[in-house]
Amino acid sequence: MATPNFFALSAKDKKHEEISMKQFEGKVVLVVNVASKCGFTKQYAGLEELYKKYKDQGFVIIGFPCNQFGGQEPGDNDEIESFCQVNFGVTFPLMDKVDVNGDNEDPVYTYLKSQKKSLMMARIKWNFEKFLIAKDGTVYERYASTTAPESIAKDVEKLLKA
Template sequence: MSKVPNFFSLKAMNKSHKEISMADFENKVILVVNVASKCGFTKQYDGLEKLYKDYKDRGFVVLGFPCNQFGGQEPGTEEEIESFCQLNFGVTFPLMAKIDVNGDKEDPVYTFLKAQKAGLLGMTRIKWNFEKFLIGKDGLVHKRYSSIATPESIAVDVENLLKA
């Protein structure tokens, strides 16, 4: 298990490379996703944005963490990524700075997430773009979803955590 008590004790860089505290999202349900613009799963941006719009007024947020570790499918700068997401998918949820989700330069947010909830067969490493972690208002990871899990399939879990 991670030594970090909960998600809200972490910090990350936003798309402008300014450090923000995850405590800014305290008392919210959060879906953290490692995203990429040139991936077969990129169309999930539509579903992520819909999920965000459907539940944001009830205390839900999607945090997109661009990552270029899987097939070089997120080669752009933060500005290019944001422009692509807005133009093609109307994304309004927060996009963070581009990070690594595995390896020596792994972002501490992902170190925490993976320690909280292993994937298929107990694997902790992120296997591909668009893996998702659902964090409750308590700052703990409640569920981890593979890349093939659609945002629409997660809606019921979001709903349940918002009611909790």
């Protein structure tokens, strides 16, 4: 049976406990595959800024650490969280480390990629690809790794007002 929307999914949090995305229903959600040793790692700062600006209006960012691209997320969940807090002041939720492509990819990414392909390809190409999900659980947009978080603000605002 096809997944009706993002909020029907679940994933493991940083403590390896299964949590339902249903808890985010009615919010605008940005899902990002993150890494600590990537050229795009500095985007953590922009993501945190975006989160702080809109979180009280019903916006959440969910980071999914991933080590599939150049081994750029080698740490365990505690090391990743510590790195993000110390270096970028990250307060948005970080999940369990996942694969975003291949046989062991997380079901969240299987769903997101099925909804929005990039250049006609479903595969995640690199760290810090982003998916913006509307309040109703539909995938609104997919952004490349090179897309700066601040440039997504206009879409976040549009979805928050919808």
